[in-house]
Amino acid sequence: MKLTARVQQVTPSMTLAIDTKAKAMKREGIDVISFSVGEPDFDTPPHIRAAAEAALEQGKTRYGAAAGEPRLREVIAQKLQRDNGLCYGADNVLVTNGGKHSLFNLMLALIEPGDEVIIPAPYWVSYPEMVKLAGGTPVIVSTTLETGYKITPEQLQQAITPNTKLFVFNSPSNPTGMVYTPDEVKALASVIVERDIWVVADEIYEKLLYDGAQHLSMGAVSPEAYDRTIVSSGFAKTYAMTGWRVGFLAGPVDLIKAAITIQGHSTSNVCTFAQYGAIAAYEQSQDCVQQMLAAFAERRQVILDYLNAIPGFTCPKPEGAFYVFPNIAQLGISSLEFCDKLLETQQVAAVPGIAFGANDCIRFSYATDVDSIRRGMDRLTQFVRSL
Numbered sequence: 001m002k003l004t005a006r007v008q009q010v011t012p013s014m015t016l017a018i019d020t021k022a023k024a025m026k027r028e029g030i031d032v033i034s035f036s037v038g039e040p041d042f043d044t045p046p047h048i049r050a051a052a053e054a055a056l057e058q059g060k061t062r063y064g065a066a067a068g069e070p071r072l073r074e075v076i077a078q079k080l081q082r083d084n085g086l087c088y089g090a091d092n093v094l095v096t097n098g099g100k101h102s103l104f105n106l107m108l109a110l111i112e113p114g115d116e117v118i119i120p121a122p123y124w125v126s127y128p129e130m131v132k133l134a135g136g137t138p139v140i141v142s143t144t145l146e147t148g149y150k151i152t153p154e155q156l157q158q159a160i161t162p163n164t165k166l167f168v169f170n171s172p173s174n175p176t177g178m179v180y181t182p183d184e185v186k187a188l189a190s191v192i193v194e195r196d197i198w199v200v201a202d203e204i205y206e207k208l209l210y211d212g213a214q215h216l217s218m219g220a221v222s223p224e225a226y227d228r229t230i231v232s233s234g235f236a237k238t239y240a241m242t243g244w245r246v247g248f249l250a251g252p253v254d255l256i257k258a259a260i261t262i263q264g265h266s267t268s269n270v271c272t273f274a275q276y277g278a279i280a281a282y283e284q285s286q287d288c289v290q291q292m293l294a295a296f297a298e299r300r301q302v303i304l305d306y307l308n309a310i311p312g313f314t315c316p317k318p319e320g321a322f323y324v325f326p327n328i329a330q331l332g333i334s335s336l337e338f339c340d341k342l343l344e345t346q347q348v349a350a351v352p353g354i355a356f357g358a359n360d361c362i363r364f365s366y367a368t369d370v371d372s373i374r375r376g377m378d379r380l381t382q383f384v385r386s387l
């Protein structure tokens with residue numbers, strides 16, 4: 001079979017592949033401890049499930065508008081105004097099949113051959129592949145431990161060419177867990193405005209912040225930054241709703257209309273009753289978010305204490321999301337080989353940094369219980385000693 005050049009240049013998602021493998025091993029009865037996929041281990045909070053169940057009972061089981069349930073679009077716009085200082089109405093919002101799908105729709109609507117998209121590395125595994133699928137060229141800008149794996153305004157300036165269309169900005173970051181300070185966001189926004197490029201702010205981890213870290217939305221920096229910003233986010237990480245597949249894209253009406261057209265010919269509406277769960281997530285109490293955040297904060301400390309005690313590991317303290325991203329360069333082993341052997345010999349799953357454009361690092365997701373973290377870290381320590 002001759003497959004398209006489009007798909008042949010794309011690599012499969014390593015985060016999903018490792019998660020699938022770890023889950024299959026578990027089903028076979030193997031005691032796998034997984035730090036692989038970024039998926040909270042909590043059940044979706046009861047009030048969100050109840051809202052979706054009620055919607056099912058009320059017959060919200062039919063096709064809906066491709067753009068999303070009108071009430072959910074409104075609720076998302078209100079949230080963006082209230083929490084992020086972004087002046088959006090329902091027309092500025094498209095409900096998508098998860099955060100990933102919102103980015104995919106965006107790339108299809110905005111990027112075409114000849115366009116360059118600036119992506120700081122380490123990056124989330126799917127950004128460059130989505131750009132390629134849209135026919136664009138990912139321009140990877142490597143960042144270092146010294147700058148906290150954050151792109152500097154100078155690096156952004158230098159990467160911009162007349163072909164630059166979009167800058168992908170993710171804070172808190174997957175995979176590093178780093179959070180850009182408000183001043184850092186403002187400095188990057190100045191470059192975006194001055195050079196007149198688009199930016200997509202992937203804010204899916206915005207509520208998962210530690211040690212007093214603050215999240216500033218790129219579009220809230222100034223009216224000029226707002227005019228050039230597109231927001232991508234979703235419910236999966238904040239409300240433990242990974243399997244529900246509800247996310248959103250927000251931005252200028254013209255862009256949202258184009259993305260709705262794409263969605264209208266691809267997936268149509270997001271699962272109707274799932275959207276009612278999402279409405280409850282934003283409209284009702286946020287106590288569940290605080291409870292999950294407190295659990296993540298405890299786990300973060302436990303995993304960091306272990307990782308910092310492993311010789312050859314350099315592990316910056318993340319201020320957001322639920323990932324740690326230690327550097328293992330001193331061990332002289334590639335991230336892929338490290339993770340393969342770790343899974344094979346210790347039944348511990350983690351994602352090699354190469355998936356994120358950083359072959360010296362390993363990503364551990366600590367969205368799992370403390371007991372599993374302790375057991376997994378004991379195995380990891382033993383593994384590193386054996387190298």
Ligand code: GLU
Nearest residue numbers: 015016036037038100174
């Ligand atoms: N975003 C999560 C992760 O990085 C889920 C898997 C994926 O979609 O890549 O692990």
